[in-house]
Amino acid sequence: MFCIQCEQTMQTPVANGCQYAMGMCGKTSEISDLQDVLVYMLQGVSAYANAAREVGVVDAAADAYIPQAFFSTLTNVNFDAERLVAYTAEAVAAKTRLKAAYEAACTVQGVEPKTLVGAAQFEISAEKAAMLSQAPQTAVNRDVETIGEDILGLRLLNLYGLKGVAAYMEHARILGQQDVEVYGEFHRIMARLGEDPSDLNELLELAMATGHLNYKVMEMLDKGETDAFGHPVPTKVNMKTVAGKAILVSGHDLIDLQHILEQTKDKGINVYTHGEMLPAHAYPELGGNYPHLVGNYGSAWQNQQKEFANFPGAIVMTSNCLIDPNPGSYADRMFTRNIVGWPGVVHHTGDDYSAVIEKALECEGFKYDEIPHYTMTGFARNALMEAAPAVIEQVKAGNIRHFFLVGGCDGDKQERNYFTEFTKATPDDTLMLTLACGKFKFNDLEFGDVNGIPRLLDVGQCNDAYSAIQLVIALAETFECGVNDLPLSLILSWFEQKAIAILLTLLALGIKDIRVGPTVPAFLTENLINHLNEQTGLRLITNVEQDLKDILG
Ligand code: SF4
Ligand code: SF3
Known part of the structure; x- marks a missing residue:
């Protein structure tokens, strides 16, 4: 494994980056290698999506899928090998489909199909063992000895920046915000990164293009959130707990919170936000609409092992950042959503939250009210x-x-x-x-x-x-x-x-x-x-x- 994408990466006098059996985040070398394979595969799919656009072919399913799967490789998102293998298998299918559509459109239009290079040529079987054996070919530092640390650093600035963009694209997609041109630009950058560009100026230009792309994506996400839930109004949020059964909702996806609020409104369950979900209280259609959204519990993600262990209810992780739930023994009352995954933790799909509600009702809940303490958001x-x-x-x-x-x-x-x-x-x-x-x-x-x-x-x-x-x-x-x-x-x-x-x-x-x-x-x-x-x-x-x-x- 070699991973250097986050701030807590290993730094030693010899070399930087997590590169032994396990990263600082708890990601094993197996997960890291599977993520490298997935990313390289996705770059190859984007290469075909990019080429296909030139002959007028757009594959909406692949457009939606690539950023979603890419999101699974962000820090503290998905640690589940089986799901990563499945994402790669899906990427292989998407590439086969796009390649055929591209070549067919070329034939119809009488143009010679381009020979795509780099990630586009990478072939892999759907077996985990085969993926792991080919992982070294996909490692982000695979050619550092030829290109040097500066070019590698710039490539990684692009790769990691684009991962962030992909995550926001997925948050926006969940809210119905998609844009064919935004997908096109995403594929263009993703495809180019899969060709291992080595020119400093080109890489700097790509980084700025990624920045501009992210601006558009954040605008789409802002539209998705405000269209669905109204414009936030400054709101006082209680940071302490109140007596009663409880569900904690963490991460960035407001729509998951809304479903939970709607389905718990007559169940005598209090709902709390955690971490990045805090600003939800300020949206008229969330905090403004559901009095049983009673407050924010805990603090930032890195304290979750202690804080979740003390939360006497169900916990839903809608997006990053997840850390190993086992030491605090709350894994059995945790649910992952969307692109998040941890082996052994129930992955909740669909919009029916009965299982989460049942779990919350089984749990003890908070026994008494704490003295309120407030923060403002919105x-x-x-x-x-x-x-x-x-x-x-x-x-x-x-x-x-x-x-x-x-x-x-x-x-x-x-x-x-x-x-x-x-x-x-x-x-x-x-x-x-x-x-x-x-x-x-x-x-x-x-x-x-x-x-x-x-x-x-x-x-x-x-x-x-x-x-x-x-x-x-x-x-x-x-x-x-x-x-x-x-x-x-x-x-x-x-x-x-x-x-x-x-x-x-x-x-x-x-x-x-x-x-x-x-x-x-x-x-x-x-x-x-x-x-x-x-x-x-x-x-x-x-x-x-x-x-x-x-x-x-
Ligand atoms: Fe290390 Fe995990 Fe960060 Fe990668 S994501 S650099 S493995 S701590
Ligand atoms: Fe926080 Fe993970 Fe970055 Fe959305 S939730 S900011 S660290």
């Missing part, structure tokens, strides 16, 4: 735009001097306390936007307000970076300046590949001087970091005092 696009005139007035009056976007993923490392300390140290005449699960580092703290405007505004999930970008564009228009001339600084915490996709979007939109932490991605070499720093001002966080001094002068 400052998404509309709410931010409504607040914008008041914010602008305070900026003009000199009461707000700077904006910070402190957002991204959470994780285990001690160094991540930087983000807590940073928010605590920001002066009272500054506002902070936050998003994604990194907010759990500080969203239980009291930051006060600037003449009625809360100093910490939770925009939503990681994909709601789209809302934050809309506010930034609106502010730049009002102040008649470029986005980089605004008194705004971005401090991003990263962990997994969705964060890489968002980073590429911000870079593609020309946003400069972004600070990332707690570490720079291990797949980026010093040369690449220097190059990105020269081009975009991207840099690593240092310490709170120094960074605030540099930002605020």
Whole structure:
């Protein structure tokens, strides 16, 4: 195995990357190898989907399937070998189908079919043993000795960024948002990556294309969520538990939460959000509609083994991030959904949640109410735009001097306390936007307000970076300046590949001087970091005092 896609990857003086029997996330070498095979196979399917488009053939099933299966290879999503093998078998079938359709269309149109290279030529049998034996040919670092670490790093920046895009495409698809051109661009980039491009400039261009693509996908996802559930309104969410039977819903897929809320409304079961599901409380058709959505339980994903073990009800994982459920012995009351998987944990398909409800009723539930403690969420696009005139007035009056976007993923490392300390140290005449699960580092703290405007505004999930970008564009228009001339600084915490996709979007939109932490991605070499720093001002966080001094002068 060789995997270097997330922030917790192994780093040793000898070599970076998880490369022995098991990764830091609990992914075994078998799972890692099966995921490499799947990704390479999917690149080959995209190559045919891309070529087929040139002769007017679009395969809607393959369009939907490729990003979905690609999503299964993100960090902390799917650890189930049988399902990964099945995804690859499905990819083989999709490639056969697309290849035949492509060649048939070429014959009809009298054009010579192209000879596709790289991943498109990769053939594999549907047996797990055969897949594992061919895995070394598909390892992401298979030709590092020829191409060198810089080119490998850039390829991985693209591959991992595109994985993040694929995940958001799947979230959008579940909400009925699909776009044939977006799929086309996805296949173009995916197919090219399967041909092992080795030119630095081309790879940088591809990374920017991935960033632009992700912007469109986040826009589609925003539309899917707001069409289905309304525009979030700022909402107070209880972070403590109340007496009664309970279901916990984790991950990003709001529609799963809605089905659960609808089916539990007269069952005497309380529903809680977990992690990235927190912003659901602010949607009129979710939190606004179901009083038995009583609060948010626990904190960010890395604390789940302890927190889920103490949750006396059923647990539904709708998307990333999942960690080994066995040590806390709650695996028997956990259900995975969608693309998530863990061997031995029930994988729930379809929209009938009776099994989850039964499990919740069997469990003990919470015995008594805890003293409530609240956090605010729901400052998404509309709410931010409504607040914008008041914010602008305070900026003009000199009461707000700077904006910070402190957002991204959470994780285990001690160094991540930087983000807590940073928010605590920001002066009272500054506002902070936050998003994604990194907010759990500080969203239980009291930051006060600037003449009625809360100093910490939770925009939503990681994909709601789209809302934050809309506010930034609106502010730049009002102040008649470029986005980089605004008194705004971005401090991003990263962990997994969705964060890489968002980073590429911000870079593609020309946003400069972004600070990332707690570490720079291990797949980026010093040369690449220097190059990105020269081009975009991207840099690593240092310490709170120094960074605030540099930002605020
Ligand atoms: Fe290592 Fe992260 Fe890959 Fe898991 S996902 S194997 S922790 S790099
Ligand atoms: Fe969190 Fe996994 Fe990245 Fe959606 S849920 S942000 S880490």
